[in-house]
Amino acid sequence: MTREPWADVTGVVTAGGRSSRFGSDKALVTWQGRTLLDRACTPLDHAATRLIIAPEGRYQMPGWRVTPDTRPGEGPLAALEAALHAAPDGWVAFTGVDLPCLTRDYWDTLLAARAPGVLGVQALDGLRRPQPLAALYHTSLRAHVTDLLDMGERRLRFAVLAGQVRHVPGLDPALLRNVNTPADLPGTR
């Protein structure tokens, strides 16, 4: 592992979803003064490479490159495939626009949990459920993720095998607020 924890990290925000439950593009909704897209990207600004997985032309974020899906509309596991292929060898810090409360400290904690033989690092929420959409994945998972998708799997939680994932307990559950409907954003009109 490198001494600078962010040196081999690609920050990835996936933003190619339909926001069907939200009712409008949730990436562009402003909450507490910033868009959800901005709130997802900012804690990852220290990453050496920064990618938004979304259709070309929909979003602009200074310092971030938009990369299209390899399988548009096929969900977050397909978005992870696009990210793993676009990223240089190393780690992908993968999240979505619907997790607006993550922080730099959150990602630093996950990065510190990397270890030899570990290919994925996931926080546990207050009910000790692993969080695959705010997690680290090693680029050596490329072939595994592509095989899963080719076999018809779409569940992100299978991106890394049980024996290769490290779980991180004890993070503040408030960091993991997930926005699916407008009711998940109090104070927004």
Ligand SMILES: Nc1nc2c(ncn2[C@@H]2O[C@H](COP(=O)(O)OP(=O)(O)OP(=O)(O)O)[C@@H](O)[C@H]2O)c(=O)[nH]1
């Ligand atoms: N690139 C990409 N991102 C996706 C895709 N599907 C979902 N996402 C993203 O994954 C994250 C979590 O997805 P969901 O909560 O299901 O979001 P969604 O599909 O936009 O919303 P619903 O239509 O309400 O399910 C969000 O950041 C979405 O933008 C996809 O096919 N491609």
Ligand SMILES: [Mg+2]
């Ligand atoms: Mg969601």
